[in-house]
Amino acid sequence: MSAYWECLRGIVLREWLRFVLQRSRFLSALVRPLLWLLVFAAGFRAALGIAIIEPYDTYITYDTYIVPGLACMILLFNGMQGSLAMVYDREMGSMRVLLTSPLPRAFLLAAKLLATALISLLQVYAFLAIAWVYGVQPPAWGLLAALPALLLVALLLSALGLLLSNGIRQLENFAGVMNFVIFPMFFLSSALYPLWKMRESSEWLYWLCAANPFTHAVELVRNALYLRLHVEALLICAGLTVLLTLLAVASFNPQHAALRKAG
Amino acid sequence: MNALEVSGVGFAYGARQALNDLAFALAPGRFAALLGPNGAGKSTLIALLTRLFELQQGDIQIFGHSLAREPRQALRQLGVVFQQSTLDLDLSVQQNLAYHAALHGMPRRQAQARIDEELLRQDLAERRHDKVRTLNGGHRRRVEIARALLHQPRLLLLDEASAGLDPASRQALGRHVRNLCREQGLSVLWTTHLLDEIEPADELLILHRGERVASGKAVEFGDLATSFARLTGDEALGRGHVREAIRPNLDTQARRSGFSREHPAEEQQP
Numbered sequence A: 001m002s003a004y005w006e007c008l009r010g011i012v013l014r015e016w017l018r019f020v021l022q023r024s025r026f027l028s029a030l031v032r033p034l035l036w037l038l039v040f041a042a043g044f045r046a047a048l049g050i051a052i053i054e055p056y057d058t059y060i061t062y063d064t065y066i067v068p069g070l071a072c073m074i075l076l077f078n079g080m081q082g083s084l085a086m087v088y089d090r091e092m093g094s095m096r097v098l099l100t101s102p103l104p105r106a107f108l109l110a111a112k113l114l115a116t117a118l119i120s121l122l123q124v125y126a127f128l129a130i131a132w133v134y135g136v137q138p139p140a141w142g143l144l145a146a147l148p149a150l151l152l153v154a155l156l157l158s159a160l161g162l163l164l165s166n167g168i169r170q171l172e173n174f175a176g177v178m179n180f181v182i183f184p185m186f187f188l189s190s191a192l193y194p195l196w197k198m199r200e201s202s203e204w205l206y207w208l209c210a211a212n213p214f215t216h217a218v219e220l221v222r223n224a225l226y227l228r229l230h231v232e233a234l235l236i237c238a239g240l241t242v243l244l245t246l247l248a249v250a251s252f253n254p255q256h257a258a259l260r261k262a263g
Numbered sequence B: 001m002n003a004l005e006v007s008g009v010g011f012a013y014g015a016r017q018a019l020n021d022l023a024f025a026l027a028p029g030r031f032a033a034l035l036g037p038n039g040a041g042k043s044t045l046i047a048l049l050t051r052l053f054e055l056q057q058g059d060i061q062i063f064g065h066s067l068a069r070e071p072r073q074a075l076r077q078l079g080v081v082f083q084q085s086t087l088d089l090d091l092s093v094q095q096n097l098a099y100h101a102a103l104h105g106m107p108r109r110q111a112q113a114r115i116d117e118e119l120l121r122q123d124l125a126e127r128r129h130d131k132v133r134t135l136n137g138g139h140r141r142r143v144e145i146a147r148a149l150l151h152q153p154r155l156l157l158l159d160e161a162s163a164g165l166d167p168a169s170r171q172a173l174g175r176h177v178r179n180l181c182r183e184q185g186l187s188v189l190w191t192t193h194l195l196d197e198i199e200p201a202d203e204l205l206i207l208h209r210g211e212r213v214a215s216g217k218a219v220e221f222g223d224l225a226t227s228f229a230r231l232t233g234d235e236a237l238g239r240g241h242v243r244e245a246i247r248p249n250l251d252t253q254a255r256r257s258g259f260s261r262e263h264p265a266e267e268q269q270p
Helices: A002-021 A023-047 A062-092 A094-099 A105-134 A140-167 A171-187 A195-201 A203-211 A213-225 A231-251 A254-262 B042-049 B071-076 B093-103 B108-121 B137-149 B167-184 B224-232 B241-256
Strands: B004-013 B016-026 B031-035 B057-062 B078-081 B155-159 B187-192 B203-208 B211-217
Touching: A002 A023, A002 A105, A002 B093, A023 A062, A023 A105, A062 A094, A062 A105, A062 A140, A062 A171, A062 A213, A094 A105, A094 B093, A105 A140, A105 A231, A140 A171, A140 A213, A140 A231, A171 A213, A195 A203, A203 A213, A213 A231, B004 B042, B016 B042, B016 B057, B016 B203, B016 B211, B031 B167, B042 B078, B042 B155, B042 B187, B057 B071, B071 B078, B078 B137, B093 B108, B093 B137, B108 B137, B137 B155, B137 B167, B155 B167, B167 B187, B203 B224, B211 B224
Parallel strands: B031 B187, B031 B203, B078 B155, B155 B187
Antiparallel strands: B004 B016, B004 B057, B203 B211
C-alpha cells in the first residue's frame, strides 16, 4: 500500500513543482476568469440583476452570479490543458517514464488526474480570493464547503480531458477541442445566465443547457458555495466522473495513437 | 534463466509489418548490441519491451516474468534509457530522480539513499540541485542512466542512448555502461544504428526489416561494416540473396554466443 502512496505523492509533487515553475501558466489561468469578472460582469452589472433564485436568499448582482461559473471555467480549461499535456507527453516521450512504473496503469492515470485536479483547485481559490476582495463574498464556510464540490468537478473535467486526449491523433488537433468542447460546454451552461433566462429566449437552448454536464457542475459548486447541497447535480457529477474515468482509463493506449499515425 | 527472452514476436502497424516472428535470448550479465538501420524495427521492439505497445504476437520474458502475464514483476527488473530524453528539463537532477523513485513506489528514505549512491557513481553528486536544462548532453544521459538504475533493475535497456552526443561523450557513455555490466553483472541491451559503437567482445544482433538477420559475437563478424552492408543492403546486392547466403555461418556463431536462437531448427530450413 505504501508503494501506491509514494507513487501518488510523487506524481502530485511533480505537478506541484511544474505549477510553481510555470508562473505564466498560473497567471494566464487567472487572467481569463478575472477579465470576465472585472470587465464583462462589471458591464452587465448595471443592466442585469438576478431575481431571487436558489441558492441565493436575496437579489444578487450579476458578478455574484457569475463567480461560480468562472471558478468552474478555470477547472474546465485546466482539465482540457491537462489533456493537451497528455498528448504532448505522449509525443515527447515523458509519458513513457510514467508507464514504465510497475504499478497498475489505471492507478497511474487516476493519480495523474487527481494531481491535475488538486493543482487546479489552487488556481480556483486564488480566483475566489481576488473575487472576495472585489466584493463577491459568499459565506466563509461556503468556501470550505465548496472544496469537495470543486474537487469532484475538477476530477470530472480532467477525466473528460484524458478521454479526449486518447482520441487526439497529434498535438495540432487540439484546436478542435477548444472549438468543439470548451466553448460549447461553457457557453451552453448556466455559468453565464440562469437557465430560466435561457428559456425565455429559446426552449431548445434551455434544453441543451439543461443537458450539459457543465451546467450541473456549475450548480453543484454554486450551491456548495452558499452552503446548500444540490443532490441532483452531485449525483450527475459523481456518476459522470466515475463513468468518464473508467472510459478514459480503458481507452488509454499510446499504441492506438501510433497505429492511427501509421495508418 | 535468461535476462531477456523474445519468442516469436510479431507486430504490424496496420498493413505494414514492423516485426516478424522475432526471437532471441540474452543471457544474464551480458552486454548485447541490437544493431539495425533506421526502420529495422528497433523502436517497435523497444516500445513492446517497455509496454508502451501491447504484444500482438509472441511473448517477451524478463528474468522469467512474462510482460503480458506478469507485467509488474517484469517491469521491476527493467531499467530503461529512451532515445529521446524523458527528463523534465525544468526540474533539478534530484527532483527528476525522486519522481522516478516515487513511480516505483520506493519509500523516501530508501529512495534518497539510492539517489545519493547513483549520483556518486555517475559522478554527478555536485550537480544534484542543478536544473537538467543546464546540463550538457552527456551529463543528461548519465542522469538518465542513474534514473534507470535507481530501482536496481537487472536488465538495462538503452535505446539509441548515444543519439545527439559528440563522439567523445558517446565513447565515454559506452565505456560506462560496459563497466556497469562487468562490475555489477547487469544485463544490457543497447540499440544503435552506429557501427562504431560496437566492440569486438559485444554480443551482436542485427535486425533488418523486422527480422533478425544475424547474431553472434561482434568479433566473429570480421569486418563489421562489410557484413552489415551485405546483410542490410538488399537493394544493392540482390534482394534477400546475401542474407540467405550468410545465414548458416552466422547461425553457428549465434549458438556459441550469449545471444541464443529461439528456434534454430526452424531457421536452418532453406
